[in-house]
Amino acid sequence: MLGYYLDLALRSLKRNKALTALMVLAIALGIGASMTTLTVLHVLSGDPLPGKSGKLFYPQLDPQDMDGYKPQGEPPAQVGWIDGMALLHAKRARYQALMTGGAVPIQPAQSAIEPFFENARYTSADFFAMFDVPFLYGHGWNAADDEAGARVAVLTRELNDKLFGGKDSTGQTLRMDDVAFRIVGVLDSWRPTPHFYDLMTGSYSADEGVFVPLTTATDLKFAHNGSTDCWGKGFSDNMKTATCTWLQFWVQLDTPAEAAAYREYLLNYSREQQALGRFQRPPNVRLRDVMGWLDYNKVVPSDVRLQVWLAFGFLLVCLVNTVGLMLAKFLRRAAELGVRRALGASRRSLFAQLLVEAGAVGLVGGTGGLLLALAGLWLVRRQPSDYAALAHLDLPMLLATFAFAVVATLLAGLLPAWRACLIPPALQLKSN
């Protein structure tokens, strides 16, 4: 039956090419615009570590003095050295890592490459295991290296390609800021989007190229990138004692029970510090998981959300337009439908026939919309924003485009099809 309806639909669509083209164009433009913006939103609000992000938590404490105190206000977005190290050494979670961003001058051994600055991440050892970072060669460093302030480094695949032509460089020496580091590992391609573990250095910016232990970087006074928030005595040369927050601390907690226990631990830690006189404010902690942390920080740019709103407004106009055109098309065929009714077709089968026609329009419109979305994304990639390069259509969004186009057109076809089915057959036959 479907084949017959499809045949009828194609004949009918061919009969009035202009009207069909108008409907297809409207659907294609609406779907193209909304899928372009939806794809950008989908890429930007995606889960950076699918399957793992629900187990990763970002603890926050409030170590500030009483100036500007508001009960249960948001605690600082980062931690300081003393609290960070205390939580790190307490090892209350499965994995924990303390980190911050920076930039280091790299002095390649080959004279062919000029010295250059590379973004770096200064972190403790669990970073690699906790975030499931894939290794191409070698491995990360361990807690003993952290304690010792070892001169070890891990490179990304891109930096390894640049410096060593992609060969296994573990064991080799890399000079950074006049200090020799031993390369212990090379990462495979890895770019979690958004850059969730440190939103201070750009939510979608390209990642750092080199990783070194936080203790080593702090001892060598490597340049720090990101935000530093101070109070009281504030900023000083020795970041280990300054009353500033400048580090990100992440933990992995596998079950809700562990998360609840960790929260309790953070409260206890705050109470203990308050009793010691280090903390002045009442205990005030947060423990958000990855998606919660991204939501709280509103990482998706507001322009992107605005574009989605606009595109859907546009799609709505296109759909109303299609409803009108389809109504015109179906009612024009009242005579033909009257004959089919008189010959015994039920309202239901007429309705099905008209919806198949609407669906066919949707399918063709969806194809056009897909092409327009690809063109739209190409335009987005040429835009000057740090997320531009990420705007690509993946398979789920590709299938969603077709499903969306067909469903939208079927919905648009419901009203005209229903109206067309209401026509009494006798009246149509008589008037002819």
Place this chain on the structure above:
Amino acid sequence: MQIQPILAALRRHRLATALIALEIALACAVLCNACFLIANRLAQMQVNSGVDEAALATLHLTGYEAGQAVDLNARVQAGLGRIAGVQSVSVINAVPFGEHAGTAGITLDAAGKHFGGVVDFYVGGPGSFKALGLQLVAGGEPQADDYRPLNDFIPDEATVWVTRALAGHLWPDADPLGKEFWMGKSHFRVGGVLAHLVRPSGGEGGPDTVEWSVFVPAQPGASLAGTYLLRADPRELPRVLRDARAAMTKIAPDAVVDTLGSQTISDLRQDYFRPDRAMAGMLVGVIAALLLVTALGIVGLASFWVAQRRKQIGIRRAIGATRSDILHYFQTENFLIVSGGIVLGMVLAYALNLMLMTQYELPRLPLYYLPVGALALWVLGQLAVLGPALRAAAVPPVVATRSA
């Protein structure tokens, strides 16, 4: 033209009429708000930086040893001064539309209890005030002894110049001259008020804060080095900047020129507003597509009606209606439907604006957008219906005698 028969005919096509009206209403709502968003972006891009953009360029050096900073300043200032066409070279920490360098919170009392807001500090060496071309509205220019040595990134005690916008925020009802404020331990006294000076990377607290800038005169030193302000004749500026960059390999071989950060202020401004231009371009695209789809929808439905009423048109023509009667009939019909849509559309436009206001930093939609949007849609409707209406007017009276 009699409206009564048109309304009677429309009543028999209630659904199709309602659909066109609804489409017009939605288009009106999106059109008004998209135009308003474009106007907002354009207004933001028109911001007055307060400096002589066309005559200024900046040169940013990195990678030098901290101990070399004082020596570097001397070498660069002397070396660049020798380039033909350079009017002045001064040391500064940041320039409008460049990287921000001195962003900090200030307080209106020494104890730090009364928070004034987060502002940007422009710390400039001798000559920079004049080079920037800042306009004074109160007080005088910095004198030689106003340029104090630095502690960290700012002097401990300084006479400073604030913008009119910042002065109005900090001391709404008082004369700002001589007023004091603090940033941590540093203590400042207002020596003059500037007409305009935009913050390097825009306002953190929304559009009202883009001019919360403070100019601090200071002696160049270890922590005020590496960024230089070049002033030259606007026509010669690109060549001067090229020469200056090239000269750096001789003047400062120990430093790396940050090419992205070393540009004319006009180019930095272009780069700074590029995302806004892209967004405005996208909005124009949406508007064009929207008008196209709406016009095509009207053409489609009007053509259908003309085809459906061929016989009635023929009868009207046969009993004495002229071609222009038929033409006017369809034009009036379109005008009535579009008017209905516009009434609904104005309400929708306002509702959409209220919704956008809760999500984004947007002001209320000015009322004059509504009649302008309405006029645009009326014109669009008339243009779209013209083709089908002309076809209707061309129907010969003889059609009346034929059976369908």
